[in-house]
Amino acid sequence: MNLVRVALAVPLFQFFDYLLPEEMQPVRGGRVLVPFGRQQRVGIVVDFPAQSEVASEQLKPICQVLDEENLFNEPLWQLIHWAANYYQAPLGEALFQALPVKLRQGESAVENDRTFLRITPLGEQALRENLLKRAKKQQEALHSLAQSPQEKGQTPFASSIWHSLKEKGYVEEYEQVNSIRPWQALEQPIVNEENKHRLNKEQALALGRILFHQGFAVWLIDGVTGSGKTEIYLQTIEETLKKGQQVLVLVPEIGLTPQTVQRFQARFNVEIDVLHSNLNDTQRLRAWQRAKSGQSAVVIGTRSALFTQFSNLGLIVIDEEHDGSFKQQEGWRYHARDLAVVYAKLLNIPILLGSATPSLESLNNVKLGKYQHLILQKRAGNSTALQQFVIDLKHQRIQNGLSDALANKMQEHLQQGNQVLLFLNRRGFAPVLFCHECGWIATCQHCEKPYTYHQHQRVLRCHHCSSQKPIPMQCGHCGSTHLMTTGLGTEQLEDTLKQRFPDYVVTRIDRDSTARKGTLEKHLQDIQQGKSQILIGTQMLAKGHHFPNVTLVGLLNVDNALFSLDFRAEERLAQLYVQVAGRAGRSEKHGQVVLQTHYPDHPLLRSLLKEGYGEFAQQALHLREQMGLPPYSSQALFRTQSRHSEQAEQFLQQIAATLQHLSIEGLQIYGPMPAPFSKKAGAYRWQLLVQHSSRAVLHQALSQFQANMPQKSHQVRWILDVDPLDLT
Template sequence: MNVASTRDRLLRVAVPVPLRRLFDYLPPENAGPVQPGVRVRVPFARREVIGVVVDLVDSSETPAHQLKAASEVIDQSPLLPADSLELLQWVSAYYQAPPGEALAGALPVALRGGKAADSWASRAWRLTTEGKGLPRDGLARAPRQQALLQLLLDAGQIGKSGLDSAGITTATVKALKDKGLVEEVRGGVEPPPLPAAQPAPPPELNDEQRTALEAVAFGRFSVALLEGTTGSGKTEVYLRLIEQALARGEQALLLVPEIGLTPQTLRRIAARFEGVGIAALHSGLSDGERAQGWLAAASGSARILVGTRSAVFTPLPELGLVIVDEEHDQSFKQQDGVRYHGRDVAIKLAHRRQVPVLLGSATPALESLHNALSGRYQLLQLTQRAGAARPPQISLVPTRGIAMVEGFAPDTLRHIDETLTRGEQVLVFINRRGFAPTLACEDCGWMADCPHCSSHLTLHRGRRHLRCHHCDFVQPQPHQCPQCFSAAITALGAGTERSELMLQQRFGQVPVIRIDRDTTSSKQAMEELLRPANAGKPCLLVGTQMLAKGHHLPRVTLVVIQDADGGLFSADFRGAERTGQLLEQVAGRAGRGELAGKVLVQTRYPEHPLLQLLLSRGYGAYARHLLSERQLTGLPPHTAMALIRADSEEPQRGEQFLQSCRQQLEYWQPPATELQYLGPVPALLERKSGRFRFYLQLTAADRVRLQKLLAPFCQWAEGNRFPGVRWSIDMDAQDL
């Protein structure tokens, strides 16, 4: 295609609006050639938005007189290359999401807002032709300018760090620039610097690690599931594979579930790959840092990219390896907007780029395990802990009929005391933050409920307020019942804050460190809080799921799980799976060094068959048992499932909308063995942020059948007005 023809073509643009279509625009006047993948500023309704050009077309269904011109082409070259555009269009189609929202979500916030990509390019200064013609002492009467002249004559060009080292200010540079003697040079984008790490020699691999390493073949697509018990050395396998990718001149992508795991992962990678460009992408970074890391990876200067789920959309021109750590983790599934699953998109990315992908977990998701057992994925196993570490001894502590002390059984407290006396560390897992799950009046039965959600308000005694953990509603802590004005109000149950207080009072000789969202809100908080534990000092760690995975604390020899029962009786069919994963992950924090570990699991139902199976035979047997149950009940992963979600301020509106949806869908595809409908039914948290939530569940024998039904449904729903109702599609839903 010649340049002249591209200037006359229409721009097909993905605009970030909740409509499942693309929009056509005329190119701006006097614009040069425009390529797919560049950002453009376009008028939309009564405002201007930043869209991405997806295609150039010769004609449009929109009448010519109604076509508007784009206001500006922001990029000279594509920010999203062709393979990234294709992947994002697949995401939009598979997850039934508006294409403009899918493409916008792939960009860091700063780039999404229209900031120039070269804002993060490295800047340097060099002499102009006139400057090069000056004699070496041509600026002797201005000593600072003379020093800069000599530096540039010797070095050719110098960057900001070089100017800073030489003590040359921006005022001196500007003076020479104003004289026409120096000019600015823009280079590539380098990743933000990482904290210095002490280089560490790699440990010896055991036979299982070597077998896993040799099983991953570069240069072609494959999926391998690395099912490795906690502490078995999965991370070392990742590092060795990344080393091989770098040796082949390729880039590596490592996805981790949460920002809490990112700092330690980055430290370990930086220590192993000194001098290699490493970029990080997660929500703990500033908008500028995220854009810089994204651009460094997209330009190829960052050879290793470590990030949470959205990092999967970063263009990597020389991608050779994809690794998904803790692949079972719920945080890989986006729960609003474009409801994609980072793990599954990573597999699609690897397939499109024909590179291997490794999924790692001590507690694989049932979907991944099913694919491995059926032969779609290669199953690799690490059954032994690395080095001298041994699996912990796990014991049940029955609590039914026992006089508890702020949620702890007397036997549990005795074991904590003995462990601390030996100079070792204890981890207490409580999956509730705050002081107590709610307040209640002993006289009239009043309970502190959220006015906007179907949930209780959690007491945060340190901040003296009640907070809803769903909508963030906050109100002051009352000192009397608002219903009967009695002073007999009681905090029911225990959270991390209450347990921390009790443990401080009982074991005041050692630090009690609380790890939850309230104590780790700042950037380096997690690292600072864990410093005493990493130093090996005796301490008591109290925390939520943030402590349950990934952390290597070799002096933790006792893990206490305060309440193991919640998920065993969940209304969500995935409850038992998540309970097993959580218990196994938490238990895996014990005995990771040379010292033996012990795990105490407090439960009111020690005879529960699933609990007995998990403790006697481990997560592998437990998960395989759950898979057989799912097959009998026709639930994922043996079937495909999607939810049509709806919410409204008036409960009947959302329910009526979903009833209309079901009637339309059944008209197209009546219920059958291969396709079943359930609902509309209320969500498990029926009311959130003042809106009532319902869903309609679709279960099919395969995903193709679902996709063929959902695509026309979206067009039907967008073409009909349902006032006051918001709806969305949740393909492969993970949360009811």
């Protein structure tokens, strides 16, 4: 009796055994079609066991073998196994998340022949004679084909339009035989030398160190905005390509991808593929196939591109390594930067981590000797020094987050024909109650930590000791009734700006306003062309974009980070400030950056503005060490949600009891307590934080917990987030 052990995309920490018919020959890491309940599902072969714990009469045969070869090379296979174990995720879910959607659905992993559409002579005649003037969409589609043939299913036009055009004889289909051509077979130089920049001394020394070292090394390129980090990436990539190897470049947000691709295409005459969430499933599969077969030289993508199968990967680059969007927040919650370092070690290749504001975790790894530190302090090009201003909001008139003082500054810059950029700090936000007149903050007397404002329950709650109190009617210090909560929305700010500056165009760039495909690129183009004068953005606009006419940048609601429940909020604010400041004065124009706050004397702000990010980071690391917080300890966060608050809380109480029963010395358990945003989409949210000074001991506790997990109600959903970045 031959057996095959299969992983399925189910939230269970187990595999499933099936009988293997003699005529079938699956491979480890390949897909098979198997019966599962009343349906058939795609599975991935993980083993060929000699025997099964399931009785032979209960075993069913697999239905079909889908792959003749492994979909995961050995280093990638090892990486996903390691990651599933580290992040406490079922291996089946991790393996399937690493594959394009089409492969999860059972489509062929081999690149097949492709069907294209082209215009016929009759179609060309129809365009000349304007025969489709009453069918505008058909006319547009035919015009697009007149430029060049297009792949079927990959055009912006509906299939019904192409069907009508084929019926009229204006369009025909043809097959293009797929021929795999390695990227190295190009007939032109790898690099466009005229687009290459001459390195300054600092850059040249950094590049020399990277290229001299052989094999695995983590290089933290720590450079101020405009210091030329990208040029070091490009010249390191050039040397990798000259060896015939491929390169993976990870960027944090989809907003960075278009301009990154443009810069790479201008520099290199090689096949470059892009992987991000705005691609359709067929496009993602094509990019995966091309990397696996060696047709693409460079793959640029967001976090999930890490799991792309390469034929010969030689270098990994992570731009903006500090960015929180490298951490997956749905499904299994891996961190792409941290996994990329593990992957580079498995492959024995270098990895570059770049940032103007390195994460405290990476700076600590430099201290420990795990990372090599390359510092670029010289600002390249004609960039000018910035003027910094702090606006004290106490006693200022404020309208939806905009003070009169900032509005007056905006007017000055706009009248000079320049652009203004306003940022909202939204990450790690938990609302805090404070007095607009004197700056008093509602604080827990037991913990000396700010209370979190819970709007739905109309209470102030301490997330350290769980004490709570009613929302006060007046300030506890000066008696003023002008109490406010930190927090601000982009839409309200947009409305205020349109009323206050009716002669200028206001453009808002956030996740909501750029949800439709192509809107982000359109907004960015309008900004570059000067069609928009006032820009409102969140984190997605803070990074990487070059706006030469922006001379004033305002950071509006910084106070929510100064008193956040999340200990990382201050680090994020410092990073955002430096990134934001990098948007102003990037050309020969003088730039100004403005911070609005009720607390201008806060130690963080004073340290950041006077001594810069590097000194702030060292102080923050020292404080984290004193408090026993990451990176000097490890954390895991359990989250539950349910329509019934008591059920969500009760399950976490069971988890806490299970962990306490393990009797692990030094294991700290905080909670359960309501999440700072305690109700979302009709569901109540609770959380439980677990911490230990030893990463290994914490993971031992989590593994033991999985083996003794309590039963839960089907009305409760829960997740486990290892190394959580967001505690709100």
